[in-house]
Amino acid sequence: MLLPKGIMRIYKADSSGGLQFLGEDRIKHIPEAGELRVAVGSSFDLIVKRNETDYHRISENVERTSYEIELNNSKADFQTVTIMEHLSGEWEILESSDSYEKTDAFTIEFRVTVPAKGTKIASYTVERRF
Structure with missing residues (x-):
């Protein structure tokens, strides 16, 4: 799937079914079958x-x-x-x-x-x- 340049936000479902924001990163245009690595932040744990x-x-x-x-x-x-x-x-x-x-x-x-x-x-x- 092609991905346009922009901000990618990452969410995770919590135990109650709601979404928890994990982080975001700016990405470049990603071609079909391209590889994407997203840095969503630092862990303190x-x-x-x-x-x-x-x-x-x-x-x-x-x-x-x-x-x-x-x-x-x-x-x-x-x-x-x-x-x-x-x-x-x-x-x-x-x-x-x-x-x-x-x-x-x-x-x-x-x-x-x-x-x-x-x-x-x-x-x-x-x-x-x-």
Whole structure:
């Protein structure tokens, strides 16, 4: 379906059947079968911390880096979160705590479930060649 340029508003049905406003974003013209990503706002119930936990320069054009992504959920329900990581150069994931999907040549996505009032730690190690 074609979508014209403008403001997209996102609503969600609540338990009583009413609509709750979640947020809005400006979009460009979207062609038929085009991909759309909408940023509807920031969550204060989910907090994410990303840390580089290890780094090694293997050679002049090869480096190995490890990352840890900690997600804290203060909501009473579990939350499914998509972690999107952008990688440069020619890369290979050596280790990963969770399964991931390579969405394009420079992007991977983890879909993780963060428990209610809990924490989830996702980690991975990538080797890059430049």
